[in-house]
Amino acid sequence: NAGVTQTPKFQVLKTGQSMTLQCAQDMNHEYMSWYRQDPGMGLRLIHYSVGAGITDQGEVPNGYNVSRSTTEDFPLRLLSAAPSQTSVYFCASRESGGVYEQYFGPGTRLTVT
Amino acid sequence: AQSVTQLDSHVSVSEGTPVLLRCNYSSSYSPSLFWYVQHPNKGLQLLLKYTSAATLVKGINGFEAEFKKSETSFHLTKPSAHMSDAAEYFCVVSDRWGSGGGADGLTFGKGTHLIIQP
Numbered sequence: 001n002a003g004v005t006q007t008p009k010f011q012v013l014k015t016g017q018s019m020t021l022q023c024a025q026d027m028n029h030e031y032m033s034w035y036r037q038d039p040g041m042g043l044r045l046i047h048y049s050v051g052a053g054i055t056d057q058g059e060v061p062n063g064y065n066v067s068r069s070t071t072e073d074f075p076l077r078l079l080s081a082a083p084s085q086t087s088v089y090f091c092a093s094r095e096s097g098g099v100y101e102q103y104f105g106p107g108t109r110l111t112v113t
Numbered sequence: 114a115q116s117v118t119q120l121d122s123h124v125s126v127s128e129g130t131p132v133l134l135r136c137n138y139s140s141s142y143s144p145s146l147f148w149y150v151q152h153p154n155k156g157l158q159l160l161l162k163y164t165s166a167a168t169l170v171k172g173i174n175g176f177e178a179e180f181k182k183s184e185t186s187f188h189l190t191k192p193s194a195h196m197s198d199a200a201e202y203f204c205v206v207s208d209r210w211g212s213g214g215g216a217d218g219l220t221f222g223k224g225t226h227l228i229i230q231p
Binding site: 004090105107 | 147219
């Protein structure tokens, strides 16, 4: 199993540009989520999904969009990048229906200039 | 509502000495608790978890944590620190049914940076 994979590992964007961060998992997990990590703030939930076709907002959803067309993939779209979106982004997945371990991807380090 | 507080943002210990990373939580329901470790430029990896079985939980790499309901604590310990333990550690709380707290049922602490002095 590859686990949770994310691409790209690094990205630099100019203000106003858009892009998609890719996330895939091969563990057949129903539950997937996106977090951003900023210094001193821990991890904050952006969006999550409990299954294909079902998504919902987390704590900091503004400026981001998600969709879930398959169980495996959960891309995160930045609609119009802003410097405040400079962060490290983590995708995670886990089984649903109870309390299970989350598996995290290696992260995408995004800089918006 | 649930919350988690990691009492120290930075902890520095010498190699070979004990490690103590402190975590207090609040939860309206019977909580499940996790400790994750994040090495530099890496994702988060599960160290151990408590889900209402034994209150003393053993994890990977010699770490363990004790769930103390009366003190609402879940401190992480290791008898002897190794240089490879230098990392960021996160305490995470979830209520028993995976709901409440954050929208996905999980609440993360802000992290404790563990520094190991040679």
